[in-house]
Amino acid sequence: MIAFPGRASRSRNRFAKRPHRARRIVGWTALVLGVIAILAAAAPMLHVFGTKPYLMFPAHGRRAPVVAVMLSGDIGFGGGMSASVASAFADRGVMVLGVSSPVVFAHRRTQDEAVAIVSQAVRTALKISGASRVVLVGQSYGADIVATVTPHLSSDLMAHIDAVDLMVPGRNVYFRADPSGFAYLFDADAHPAPALNTWRGPPLICIYGKLESDSLCPQLTHAPRVIGLPGNHHLQHDPLPLIHAVMGALHRITPAIRP
Numbered sequence: 310m311i312a313f314p315g316r317a318s319r320s321r322n323r324f325a326k327r328p329h330r331a332r333r334i335v336g337w338t339a340l341v342l343g344v345i346a347i348l349a350a351a352a353p354m355l356h357v358f359g360t361k362p363y364l365m366f367p368a369h370g371r372r373a374p375v376v377a378v379m380l381s382g383d384i385g386f387g388g389g390m391s392a393s394v395a396s397a398f399a400d401r402g403v404m405v406l407g408v409s410s411p412v413v414f415a416h417r418r419t420q421d422e423a424v425a426i427v428s429q430a431v432r433t434a435l436k437i438s439g440a441s442r443v444v445l446v447g448q449s450y451g452a453d454i455v456a457t458v459t460p461h462l463s464s465d466l467m468a469h470i471d472a473v474d475l476m477v478p479g480r481n482v483y484f485r486a487d488p489s490g491f492a493y494l495f496d497a498d499a500h501p502a503p504a505l506n507t508w509r510g511p512p513l514i515c516i517y518g519k520l521e522s523d524s525l526c527p528q529l530t531h532a533p534r535v536i537g538l539p540g541n542h543h544l545q546h547d548p549l550p551l552i553h554a555v556m557g558a559l560h561r562i563t564p565a566i567r568p
Contacts, residue, residue: 359385359387359409359411359412360412361409361412362408362409362412362413363406363407363408363409363430363433364386364395364407364409365404365405365406365407365437366395366396366398366399366404366405366407367399367404368399368402368403368404369399369400369402370400370402371402372402372403372404373401373402373403373565373566373567374440374441374442374565375403375440375442375443375444375471375563375565375566376403376404376405376406376434376435376437376438376440376442376443376444377395377398377403377404377405377406377434377443377444377445377446378405378406378408378427378430378431378434378443378444378445378446379391379394379395379398379405379406379407379408379446379447379448379451380408380410380427380430380446380447380448380450380451380452380454380455381407381408381409381410381411381448381449381450381451382410382448382449382450382451383410383411383414383449383450383486383487383488384411384488385409385410385411385412386407386409389448389449390448390449390476390544390548390551391407391448391449391451393548393551393552394446394448394476394548394551394552394555395407397548397552397555397556398446398566401556401566401567402567403444403565403566404434404437404438404440406430406433406434406437406438408426408427408430408451410450410451410454410486411486411488413426414450414454414484414485414486415485415486416485417484417485418484418485419484420457420458420461420484420498420499422484423454423457423458423484424458424461424462426458427445427454427455427458427459427462428462428463428466431443431445431462431466431469431470432466435469441469442469442470442471442563443469443470443471444470444471444472444473444474444559444563444566445459445470445472445473445474446473446474446476446555447474447475447476447478448476448477449476449477449478449542450486452475452476452477452478452479452525453478453479453481453482453483453501453525454482454484455473455475455478456475456478456482456501456505456525457482457499457501457504459473459505459508459510459513460501460504460505460507460508460510461504467510467511470510470511471511471512471562471563472511472512472513472514472559472562472563473510473511473512473513473514474514474516474555474558474559475513475514475515475516475525475526476516476551476555477516477517477518477521477524477542477544478501478515478517478524478525478526479523479524479525480500480501480502480523480524480525480528481493481497481499481500481523482497482498482499482500482501483497483498484498484499501525502525502528502529505525505529505531505532506528506529506530506531508531512533512534512562513529513531513532513533513534514532514533514534514536514555514558514559514562515529515532515534515535515536516535516536516537516538516551516554516555516558517535517536517537517538518537518538518539518540518541518542518543518544519537519538519539519540520539520540520541521541521542524542534558534561536554536558538550538551538554553568556568
């Protein structure tokens with residue numbers, strides 16, 4: 310029998326190289342994913358979501374005598390359900406002053422700074438719209454901030470607020486927006502439930518996904534309207550049930566807002 314050592318050697322070498330190649334692929338994949346995660350976490354500071362703190366949604370048709378101040382989720386009004394809800398207000402004649410959370414919370418804030426940001430937004434909305442009444446609204450990350458600062462708003466501002474609406478707020482609050490979610494794995498900056506449960510102010514509405522495990526809504530004992538919708542935090546990516554729930558609940562408090 311004639312042996313072919315060269316062919317056997319080449320075959321062994323080819324198989325021997327495969328684990329090294331696989332390790333390189335895994336390594337490069339991990340590196341790429343790590344870079345993507347870092348860029349996502351830094352996106353607000355890199356102004357990926359814009360630089361303007363406010364986004365206006367003008368009222369359509371007959372204007373209601375109320376204005377909405379809405380804090381967006383941590384990817385702003387360019388994604389998620391924030392823009393859909395804001396547009397639904399505008400379609401009902403309610404002007405919306407949208408506060409872009411990834412812009413104003415691009416860097417870590419203190420609670421006092423968060424209170425000042427929301428207070429200034431309310432004052433600005435009242436001045437621009439000419440309305441005397443306001444509904445304070447937050448969606449996802451924006452709801453976290455609204456839930457935290459509302460009990461600390463001044464009495465003169467509170468006198469103008471008809472209702473506070475929280476859409477899928479979390480139990481833990483962070484004063485820096487992070488679309489990657491990485492920052493939310495660490496210790497929270499605030500836990501709003503205790504303050505909200507002792508707060509006596511305008512009616513509070515809290516809407517959450519029934520499959521959520523870390524929602525603030527079930528912890529609220531004094532909210533007159535706690536509404537559970539199908540799905541998790543993303544509510545099955547369907548804004549229509551959320552819009553219906555928001556407008557219906559607000560209509561009961563402020564009839565000028567059409568359901």
